[in-house]
Amino acid sequence: MSDREGPSGSGAADDDLSLPKATVYKLIGELLPPEITCTKETRDLVIECCVEFIHLISSESNEICEKESKKTISPEHVVQALKVLGFEGYVEEVEEVLKDHKQQVKDREKKVSKFEQSGFSQEELLAQQEALFAEARARAAAAQQTQATGPS
Secondary structure (H helix, E strand, C coil): CCCCCCCCCCCHHHHHCCCCHHHHHHHHHHHCCCCCCCCHHHHHHHHHHHHHHHHHHHHHHHHHHHHCCCCCCCHHHHHHHHHHCCCHHHHHHHHHHHHHHHHHHHHHHHCCCHHHHHCCCHHHHHHHHHHHHHHHHHHHHHHHHHHHHCCC
8 A cells, every 4th residue: 555545545646646648558568569468457557656666766855855955856866766765777777868868958958049040130020020911911811802703
């Protein structure tokens, strides 16, 4: 029985702590060989196990964070929690994913917006947009006029 299950049997807490079923089902399907199937009950059990695992890691990370008098859980707290809880086998992969994530964030920051690439001021771009809208309205009005009067 997990911490969130009580004698009252309230289902609200369980509904709040879940993962997207379709996503988990898809992951399970991708990981299993084609000749192996999985019952709905088994897939739901996997989801419950995943939620419990996340809860366990989060709780331990929070305790580590509090011991350091920090208010925000950092990736280092999560890595330390994995080690404390005996999940050292995950640490290398987690650190690799963290490294990739940091690189993606860095790359995203480097991308220049279309506005900055255009070389125009905001006022010039707004004027161009208004001109395009006016042109589109004129075309729409002309098309409407043609439909109303018929082709010449």
